[in-house]
Amino acid sequence: MKQFFKFVLASVVGVIISSIILFFLFFILLSGLIVAAGSDKAVDVDANSVLHIKLTYPIAERTPNNPFANLGFLGIDGEKTIGLNDILASIKKAKTDSNIKGIFLDESYMMSGQATTEEIRNALIDFKKSKKFVIAYSEIYTQGFYYLASVADKVxxxxxxxxxxxxxxxxxxxxxxxxxxxxxxxQIIKVGTFKSAVEPLVLTKMSDANRLQVNSYLGSMYDYFLTGIGKSRNINKDSLFNYANSGRIQQPEDALKYKLVDGLKYKDEILSELKQRTGAKEKNDLASVDLSDYVKSSSKTTTDPKEVSSTNRVAIIYASGEIAGGDGDDNSIGSETISKALRKVRLDDKVKAVVLRVNSPGGSSLASDVIWREVMLTKKVKPIIVSMGDVAASGGYYIACAADSIIAEPNTITGSIGIFAVLPNMQKLFNDKLGITFDGVKTGKFADLGDVSRPLSPEERAMLQNSVNRGYDDFTKAVANGRGKTQEYINSIGQGRVWTGSQALKIGLVDRLGNIKDAVQSAAKKANIKDYKIVSYPEQKSFLDKFGQGLSAEVKAHFVKAELGDNYRYYQQIQGVTKMMRTPQARMTYEVVIK
Structure with a gap:
């Protein structure tokens, strides 16, 4: 028996020692992979090259800090995802790069909102001023990718x-x-006739008010879409509307007939044309550089010598995702994280102006108010300009309204000025479906307010309604003060109604239409500076930081996306609904998807 315990003890010790050794070996391997994958070695671009752009991934505001993007490690996306910031910087650099002769827009799906697509489209239009070519090709043209591709010299x-x-x-x-x-x-408590975020919980179809507003802003977006294509392709907008409405474009031949494309070609024919345009021989390989590789060279250089020597700073604070209390990340807005960033740039003497980039459907009304306060304080010290992305609605508009100026894209979704709260009553589920009952004691009449095992009493509902009413009053007052309007006027265009950027400009919710570049220039002008560097906040966490905090959320999202594909958005909608059942919300719960 003594020998048996010796063997057991030796085995246990051996397992522990082996585990420790394996852990250190794994850590060394992980560190080596991070160093290798995260190295930003500049890419050499051959002369007479084509910049190859293929956008088949969701486009975030900033490129994620993920050194394993090209490796596929620990279940994290193996595909390189490039943020809007680096896409725009690369196109801008390619415009003056003597080694780049043109851009090849390869088949893409444009898994992005309309405003993001608009930013890239405008960058391509600016690129064409260099007299370099843009060629677009695809086997499948979604409407989103065609809108982008329509600016090309040849489609x-x-x-x-x-x-x-x-x-x-x-x-x-x-x-x-x-x-x-x-x-x-x-159980719904809300303010706003058009505040339709709660409708999926209490209706089986759209209300008349919601149908009215969706028809309005969707029509505005579609009109802008057709106008842009018509201008690029030299086709009357009404003709384009009729083509779509009558279903005339069914085959590639139809697209050619109605001048939506310039030719029907296979990939090898496209490559041959690109070789001719770059002066390469047919038997040789096409000189090209992928966008993901080109980013490595463009992110480390600048074409403006003034920017290199300047001590002035314009800070861009990225507020992207749903708004909640506490810390956030690349895909969510934490009130604490954004507040810290605003305080940091407010106290930094080198930072002369601030751009708050908002891409958010909103979220917690309390967290939105916390960020709004920091915007107000920043405005007292230095200029702060808001640049709106795909959506800056509800809480996303709340955090923007105090800025000196608001710039939106024509197809930005904004407005939705309203507040609501949702409290589930699960009495029937517990009692009738599951056979579960509850009983207890309390020291006060309202001690168990919010208990989901029973319905609200009339008094409790009135208390919650008063709280939501106060939240809406605070919201409309903040917008009125920020926009220089009366609270009565803001209430008339509020009520939870959603607007596009173009519509918001007409009713005074935004000051002008433009992109993030326009916002930076506006901020610099207001600060009376001509030479400046751009700095970004909040600082992105390193992969090791994320690894130390756990990767379960990212790994989970990766596998869910892989399993659901395009249907992932329905999963997100249901998640959004469940998040509403916590605190008073200033948010939209659905998005406009243009395929």
Whole structure:
């Protein structure tokens, strides 16, 4: 028996020692991979090269800090995702890069909002001023990619390809039927006739007010879409509308017939044309550089010598994702994180002006108010300009309204000035479906306010309604003060109604239409500086920081996306609905998807 325990003890010690050794070996291997994958070695671009742009991934505001993007490690995306900031910087650099002769827009899906696509499209239009070419090709043209590609000198499609041109649609997932089957009642407290975020919980179809507003802003976006294509392709906007509405574009030949494309070609024919344009021999390989590689060279250089020597700074603070209390990350806005960033740039004497880049459907009304306060304080010290991305609605508009000026894209989704709260009543689920009952004691009449095992009493509902009313009053007052309007006027265009950037300009919710570059220039002008460097906040966490905090959320998101594909947005919508059942919200719960 003594020998048995010796062997057991030796085995246990051996396992522990082996585990320690394996951990250190793993850590050394991980460190080596991070160093190798994260090295930003500049890429040499051959003479007479083509910049190859293929956008088949969701486009965030900033490139994620993920050194394993090209390796596929620990379940994290193996595909390199490039942020809007680096895409725009690369196109700008390519414009003056003597080694780049043109851009090849290869088949892409444009998994981005309309404002993001607009930013890239405008960058391509600016690139063409250099007299360099832009060629677009795809086997399948989604409407989003065609809008981008329509600015190209030549637009080609595979002879057997697919060309989608049918108009815009917006779809909302309604959950009331499912909640009824489960015995769950969504108790709604809200302010705003158009505040439709709660409709999926209490209706089975759109309300008349919501249908009115969606028709309005979707029509505005579609009109801008057709106008842009018409201008690029020299086709009357009304003709484009008729092509889509009558279903005339069904085959690639139809797209060619109606001058939406310039030719039907296979990939080898495209490569041959690119070789001719760059002066390469047919038997030789095409000199090209992928966008992901070109970013490495463009991010480390600047074409403006004034920027190199300047001590002035214009800070861009990226506020992207849903708004919540605490710390955030690349995909969410934490009130504490953004507040710290605003305080940091406010106290930094080198920072002369601030651009707050907002791309958010909103979220917690309390967290939004916390950030709004920091914007107000910053405005008292130095200029702060808001640049709106795909969406800056509800809480996303709340944090923007105090700025000196607001700049939006024509197809930005904004407004949605309203507040709501949702409290589930799960009594039927517990009692009738599961056979669970509850009993207890309390020291005060309202001690168990918010208990989901029973419905709200009339008094409790009135208390919550008063709280939401106060939140809406604070919201409209903040907008009125920030925009120089009366609170009555803001209430008339508020009520939770959603607007596009173009519509918001007409009613005074934004000051001008433009992109993030325009916002930076506006901030610099207001600060009366001509030479400056651009710095970004909040600082992105390193991969080791993320690894130390755990990667479960990123790994989970990766596998869910891989499994659901395009249907991932429905998963996100349901997640958004469940998040509403916590605190008073200033948010939209759905997005406009243009395929």
């Amino acid at each position: 080609y499609i595979n002879p057997k390809g697919i060309f989608e041109f049918r108009g815009f649609s917006s779809e909302i997932t309604f959950l009331k039927g499912a909640l009824d089957k489960l015995g769950i009642e969504a």
